[in-house]
Structures are given as structure tokens and as C-alpha cells.
Amino acid sequence: MPSRISTAVTISLVPQAKGGPFVYWDDLNHGIERAAALGFDAIELFAPGPDTVSPSTLRQSLKDTGLKLAAVGTGAGWVVRQLRLTDPDSAIRRQAMDFVRSMIDFGGVNGAPAIIGSMQGRWGGEVSKATAMGWLGEALVDLGEHARQYNVPLIYEPLNRYETNLCQTQGEGVLLLEEFGATNTRLLADLFHMNIEEVNIAAGIRQSGRWLGHVHCVDTTRCAVGVGHMDWPPIVAALREVGYGGYVSAECLPWPNSDAAAEQTIRLYRELFGA
Numbered sequence: 001m002p003s004r005i006s007t008a009v010t011i012s013l014v015p016q017a018k019g020g021p022f023v024y025w026d027d028l029n030h031g032i033e034r035a036a037a038l039g040f041d042a043i044e045l046f047a048p049g050p051d052t053v054s055p056s057t058l059r060q061s062l063k064d065t066g067l068k069l070a071a072v073g074t075g076a077g078w079v080v081r082q083l084r085l086t087d088p089d090s091a092i093r094r095q096a097m098d099f100v101r102s103m104i105d106f107g108g109v110n111g112a113p114a115i116i117g118s119m120q121g122r123w124g125g126e127v128s129k130a131t132a133m134g135w136l137g138e139a140l141v142d143l144g145e146h147a148r149q150y151n152v153p154l155i156y157e158p159l160n161r162y163e164t165n166l167c168q169t170q171g172e173g174v175l176l177l178e179e180f181g182a183t184n185t186r187l188l189a190d191l192f193h194m195n196i197e198e199v200n201i202a203a204g205i206r207q208s209g210r211w212l213g214h215v216h217c218v219d220t221t222r223c224a225v226g227v228g229h230m231d232w233p234p235i236v237a238a239l240r241e242v243g244y245g246g247y248v249s250a251e252c253l254p255w256p257n258s259d260a261a262a263e264q265t266i267r268l269y270r271e272l273f274g275a
């Protein structure tokens with residue numbers, strides 16, 4: 001029996017991320033209400049920190065609406081606090097680890113993994129690529145082990161060249177996880193980044209294979225699926241081929257507005273994935 005793919009829509013509560021690729025903004029309850037009304041399975045939450053929303057309040061809202069928490073972002077550690085896992089300063093690296101751990105705890109009690117994206121940082125200046133990759137690899141092992149107590153993985157997201165110079169493709173991500181033996185860390189396939197970096201998006205998904213743990217499913221424009229020139233059939237086929245049974249999550253721009261982007265997304269997710 002094929003794995004069922006589930007659907008998620010993003011909600012950002014981070015004012016400093018304004019203009020970023022999130023569908024609903026600022027008002028968690030409104031986002032949850034809309035996600036439920038439109039028939040999404042889950043929300044993906046981008047919050048300033050682990051204390052922004054009380055876990056018990058969130059649990060109740062999810063229970064009331066039947067929604068799940070698909071994942072929590074950790075990017076606020078960078079955009080709000082300037083923390084990175086590969087910062088030259090060991091004190092900053094330690095604070096970055098502490099912040100991610102607190103976000104793993106926040107997501108974990110609601111059954112959701114945390115995502116490492118912009119918190120990975122970049123190499124340069126006094127930090128060589130090998131050194132930065134070493135710090136990142138060790139962090140992905142350590143934080144993945146921290147996530148294990150919640151029965152969730154840690155999710156690591158390769159980013160395009162304008163956002164990191166560490167891992168930019170799924171293949172590089174697989175090599176890093178395998179080299180360090182990050183057995184409770186999975187990769188995130190963000191189709192926007194992949195459209196910039198992969199020779200072939202479907203081949204990138206197949207390379208990720210059993211390491212694939214989450215998908216940011218958007219079009220080439222970073223708008224909702226269908227608002228761009230992505231070639232969907234090979235992507236859908238590759239996700240089926242690797243037996244992907246996680247979320248397709250709309251980390252997309254609220255264009256032309258939040259509701260229109262969310263409606264377009266769920267309609268196309270149903271068409272493409274039978275979700």
C-alpha cells in the first residue's frame with residue numbers, strides 16, 4: 001500500500017521575517033482556524049522562540065480543530081537572535097545549540113520535529129568549510145539524539161547558494177548525514193531551493209530517498225503550487241518512488257493574499273498527491 005502524503009500550511013509569528021515565505025501571519029488562532037476550514041492536515045509553525053505560544057494552549061487548539069503540528073522552524077534563532085551553529089564564536093555556537101534544543105522540546109511535546117535551515121549558517125573568514133561542516137555534522141547528530149525522546153527526527157534543510165554555502169543539494173545533505181552517522185536526522189526537500197541548485201529535482205528527491213523527512217512544496221516562484229513553471233509529474237513520481245509518507249508543506253509567499261495562496265495550495269495538493 002502506498003504511503004499517504006499529508007498536507008500542511010505555514011504560520012509565521014516572527015515580525016522580523018516579514019516578507020518571507022509563510023502563508024498565514026501574526027495570528028496563530030486565525031491561521032489554525034483557516035487551515036482547518038480549508039482541510040489541511042497540519043500547520044507548520046515559525047515562532048520567535050519556545051515561549052511564544054504555550055504548548056498546552058497549542059495542544060488544545062490542535063485538538064479542537066483536529067489539526068496536527070507538522071514541524072516547527074528554528075530560523076528565528078538567526079533572524080531575531082543572530083545565532084548560528086557554525087558561528088566562529090564558541091559561545092554563540094553553544095547558544096545556538098541551546099536555542100535549537102528548546103525548539104525541539106517545544107515541537108516535540110506536540111509530536112513535531114524541528115527544522116534546521118538558516119541556523120546552519122555558513123563558512124568563511126576565519127572558519128574553513130571543513131571546520132564549519134564538522135560543527136554542523138556534530139550538531140545534527142547531537143540535536144537529532146535530543147529529538148529522539150519525543151519519537152521525532154531532527155529535520156535538516158539544504159538551502160540555495162544565496163542562503164548558505166554549506167549543503168545546497170540533497171546529495172550533499174545525504175553525504176553529511178552519512179559521514180557523521182546522524183541516524184535520527186532527516187532531510188528537508190525544499191523545492192524552491194532545489195529548483196535553483198539541483199541538476200534535476202526528481203533525481204534529487206530520489207537521492208534523498210530514505211533520508212527524506214519533510215517537503216516544502218512550492219512552485220518556482222516560491223508562490224503556491226501551480227503559480228510557476230515547476231514540472232510536477234516527475235516530482236510527484238519521485239516522491240511516490242521513494243515511498244515518501246510525510247508532509248507536503250506550503251512554505252510559500254502569501255500571494256496574492258493568504259487565503260488565496262492557501263486555497264490554491266490545498267486544491268493542487270489534492271490534485272497532485274490525492275492528499
Ligand SMILES: [Mn+2]
Binds near residue numbers: 117157251
Ligand atoms: Mn524551506
